Amino acid sequence: MVDLHDPESQPEALHPRFDARVFSAGEREALSASGSPHSLRWSFWAAKESAYKVAKKLDAAVRFMPRDFLVRPVAEGWTLVLHETGSFEVRLERTDEWVHAVATLTAANGLSTHRSVTARIEPLEAPGADASRTVRESARAALSSRMDLPPEQVQIEAEQRIPVVLWRNRRLPVDLSLSHHGRFVAWACS
Numbered sequence: 001m002v003d004l005h006d007p008e009s010q011p012e013a014l015h016p017r018f019d020a021r022v023f024s025a026g027e028r029e030a031l032s033a034s035g036s037p038h039s040l041r042w043s044f045w046a047a048k049e050s051a052y053k054v055a056k057k058l059d060a061a062v063r064f065m066p067r068d069f070l071v072r073p074v075a076e077g078w079t080l081v082l083h084e085t086g087s088f089e090v091r092l093e094r095t096d097e098w099v100h101a102v103a104t105l106t107a108a109n110g111l112s113t114h115r116s117v118t119a120r121i122e123p124l125e126a127p128g129a130d131a132s133r134t135v136r137e138s139a140r141a142a143l144s145s146r147m148d149l150p151p152e153q154v155q156i157e158a159e160q161r162i163p164v165v166l167w168r169n170r171r172l173p174v175d176l177s178l179s180h181h182g183r184f185v186a187w188a189c190s
Contacts, residue, residue: 001043001044001098001099001100001179001180001184001185002042002046002098002099002100002181002182003097003098003182003183004012004039004042004096004097004098004099004183005040005097005182005183006181006182006183008182009042009181010054011037011038011075016045019031019041019053020066020148021066022045022048022066023041023066023067024067024070024071026070026073027044027070030044030073030147031044031101036123038060039094039099039145042099043079043092043094043099043101044071045066045091046092046099046100046101046158047069047071047081047090047100047101047103048066048069048071048081048092049064049066049179050081050088050101050102050103050177051069051081051083051088051090051103052064052069052083053103053177054085054086054088054103054104054105055069055085055086055088056162057175058085058086058105059070059085060160062083062085064089068083068084069081069082069083070082070083071100075085075090075138076093078090078091078092078129079092079151080104080106081184083134086105086106086153087105087106088103088104088105089103089104089105089106090102090103091101091103091117093119097180097183098121098184100116100119100121100179100186102177102188105190116144116189116190117188117189117190118142118146119186119187119189120139120142120186120187120189121184121185121186122134122138122184122186123183123184123185124180124183124184124185127183131180131182131185132178133184135179135180135185135186135187136156136163136178136181137161137183138187139145139176139178139187139189140155140156141161142189143165143174143176143189147167149167152166153167154166154167154183155167155169156178157177163176163177163178164176165189174189174190175189175190176189177189
């Protein structure tokens with residue numbers, strides 16, 4: 001999740017060498033050729049970060065080194081991110097306000113696994129609201145509704161900084177990702 005209007009996302013707020021540290025030569029060429037470099041920059045970033053979250057679940061030793069995650073645009077709203085841990089299919093949603101990316105490990109048979117992923121983007125209720133608490137409450141409400149359980153029975157905890165879903169202190173087979181930036185929170189689950 002990237003809030004495109006957040007002050008730290010603005011081009012003038014970026015360190016002069018930001019693009020060189022974060023993007024490959026091919027990605028920087030795409031940014032230079034783009035009519036919308038601001039939106040594309042943060043789409044690339046969101047895709048890399050989303051793929052990292054999946055890679056981290058596959059291998060706890062993975063570190064977020066953005067240049068190691070190579071973005072390969074595929075089609076409008078889709079991209080592929082390549083990393084030594086695997087190939088990640090990324091669904092990108094973009095508005096004038098935000099960019100949101102959801103990555104899944106590319107299936108061995110080439111079929112998309114995004115069909116089983118539910119995602120939601122919401123604005124923070126008030127400036128200065130606790131984004132971490134807000135996104136957990138939103139995900140917990142949606143998950144409890146899907147499972148027909150009272151929200152207070154569904155817990156979202158972190159195991160090695162990765163969110164997990166519990167019911168009666170037992171881990172459920174739910175893959176959950178939480179994110180927030182600026183004025184927005186987002187979650188995705190399968």
